[in-house]
Amino acid sequence: MSTPFPSVAVPLAAAPAPAAPAARKAAAAPRRARQPLLAQPRVQRVLYPLLVGLVLIALWQGLVTGLELPPYLVPSPLLMLETLVTDWAALGASLWVTVKITVLAFLAATVAGVLISFLFVQSKLIEMALFPYAVLLQVTPIVAVAPLIIIWVKNPTASMVICAALVALFPIISNTTLGLRSVEPDLQSYFQLNRATRLQTLVRLRIPSALPYFFGGLRISSGLALIGAVVAEFVAGTGGSGAGLAYQILQAGFQLNIPRMFAALLLISLTGVGMFVLMAWLSRLALGSWHASEN
Secondary structure (H helix, E strand, C coil), X not given: CCCCCCCCCCCCCCCCCCCCHHHHHHHHCCCCCCCCHHHCHHHHHHHHHHHHHHHHHHHHHHHHHHHCCCCCCCCCHHHHHXXXXXXXXXXXXXXXXXXXXXXXXXXXXXXXXXXHHHHHXXXXXXXXXXXXHHHHHHHCCHHHHHHHHHHHCCCHHHHHHHHHHHHHHHHHHHHHHHHHHCCCHHHHHHHHHCCCCHHHHHHHHHHHHHHHHHHHHHHHHHHHHHHHHHHHHHHHCCCHHHCCHHHHHHHXXXXXXXXXXXXXXXXXXXXXXXXXXXXXXXXXXXXXXXXXXXX
């Protein structure tokens, strides 16, 4: 009778504890190196123009000082900033008047341009019949039209707003109409297949497709509204409490106060840059999460 083998207990190796999910993710994904601050695109977009501006200002100051140019010909940047501080009471009030006219004209041009674009996109015949008149508004010099508007409209502020809005109107009409027309043919066929109404097609298809074009038009129109406001102020020549920066430039020219003229020009330039930056920020805020143009 055979003797059975004795049973021997073999100790089993302890199973490794499952790794934590966070540890597994950290081990699987390579650690991304932190990008240096100066290599970040957002920092470069601000830093590089700022460096160029500082170099130009230093060169300007050096040339004026080295050549001993008199202030009534070319003032130095330091003198211009000093004049901006000393004359801020008058320049600040004029800046507010110009900004108010610019913003009102820009809003009026935006609303009118969008409504006209919605009208154009409803029918190709309407667009062909009316679009040449929009082009006519663009190519007509505002200097020639502004005196008539100022005579017809008794309120000086309203007349200047109308002049500036006419200058800023065409880019919004052109860009928004192009965007409303630039829809994917397959998507348009899909909406037609599902018997979508014109309002549904406009709201759900055409407007989202037109947003990049619309914000591009806003960037252009914001600067044109400022130009139109300054030109209207030159033509109107209003003084007193309703005087804008253009009137300050005219008065400084008559008095040969060139540093004050340059200070007013600096305020106009900074206002235009500020409006462009604001429109770019709004464009990034609206399109940054889904459109390739803002990525």
